[in-house]
Amino acid sequence: MILINGKEQSHVDVSDRGLAYGDGLFETIEIADEKAIHWHRHIERLRLGCQVLGLTCPDENILAQECDRLIAGITKGIIKIIITRGATGRGYRPSQNPNTTRILSIHPWPKIPAVYYNEGIRLYSCETPASINCKLAGVKTLCRLDQVLAQSEWVEGEYEEGLMFDDNQLVIEGTKTNVFIIKQGTLHTPSLKCAGIKGIMREIVLEIARVLNIPIIETEISKTEVIDADEIFVCNSIIKIWPVREYLNKQYAVGDITRKFINNIGHIE
């Protein structure tokens, strides 16, 4: 079932600005036992994204009601929320009082092999750059062509994720994950000041690091620093944490610190 502005529908107006200009945001949320996991974190990110885009964020209660309606009876799945600036005429300039479009849809839970968690994944090195834009960095907008083209680079099944760099050759993120490296006991992750999406699971990993007293550095990271890392892992709200076992023909063990994060991921609300 799909709800568009609260009504069961499967089509949107062709003049919706989400389609015309990528003028909107989205969230992808885990459903487990009829609950939307980390709901408040996702809604908070949506609210911050709306601020950046100058959009009126839909009322949280309305979103929650619509979400509840969709996830009733679902033990495992994904709910996706799209917010757009709504349907208008041609032209980039937003109207003064846009009627935002909200789209909530249910998707099946993906089958993820246990080996990705136990032994790690193979990380591809993407050539498609992550766009640099200090105003939009961090926000999960509908403009995701970078990720689409990056995922097109490798044949499905040969790698499980791809690492993306900006045009300055700095590490930004995975195509659908955030990336962390561990070097001499310290956790490093790209600061995402001018590119990338600030993931909910990234936030949770940083919180776990603080609880576990693991030093954190949010900084610029080069490809060499990834190669030379002791441990590498990627994360997002759906997969949680995948250790990396191979990057650019180098092998990595699933290290103790990565294991600590995996073991603690379920304990953060």
Place this chain on the structure above:
Amino acid sequence: MILINGKEQSHVDVSDRGLAYGDGLFETIEIADEKAIHWHRHIERLRLGCQVLGLTCPDENILAQECDRLIAGITKGIIKIIITRGATGRGYRPSQNPNTTRILSIHPWPKIPAVYYNEGIRLYSCETPASINCKLAGVKTLCRLDQVLAQSEWVEGEYEEGLMFDDNQLVIEGTKTNVFIIKQGTLHTPSLKCAGIKGIMREIVLEIARVLNIPIIETEISKTEVIDADEIFVCNSIIKIWPVREYLNKQYAVGDITRKFINNIGHIE
């Protein structure tokens, strides 16, 4: 009237990748006396954009037939073509054989005051950066949030266009136009290697410059170079050429070289 894959429709599938990820392209074409102006140039840009995105470009004859159907009887207007990678499930990775969606729609011709051509326009200096991405630069993709946010910066009626810079403070383009400056008889325009859209009218301006033996430099341009220019103008397929009469409180006359371009714009096919 709107044609979606050849059928009269006004709604698209909510799972269309154009909406989900900005995964597509568009063209905005002038209609005059039942003709789509510079049709072959627009289709060629669409074809090149499809190559960058790894999309199968719709057959030109089909696009032409659908265009003819829509513009019959129209003496002045705009036809917009959107091509997306079509409807799929969740996930950035494109399917192997996507059914692209093509959307052709008719829009009214905007009223443009004659004074914009005779005396020039006021150019705002935008803070929203143009995204840097060397792979997508030049292509008119559906990911246009930069332009949407840039146009939101000024109150309608106070300026007619806004100038955009990338995060390296280089001039890229107007929010809906390409920009040219003239200094000591030479035409300068941003090279758009890593940001911006390569406009059809930009291409035509460069062709006119070659015909008129006006030297061209496609290069990096700073804000100071714009301020210090002898003449400034912006252009696109709909407005053609607007001289700039004001930028950052400095006044500019409509210069002889800009006039030459305006006078010659109608002579290029």
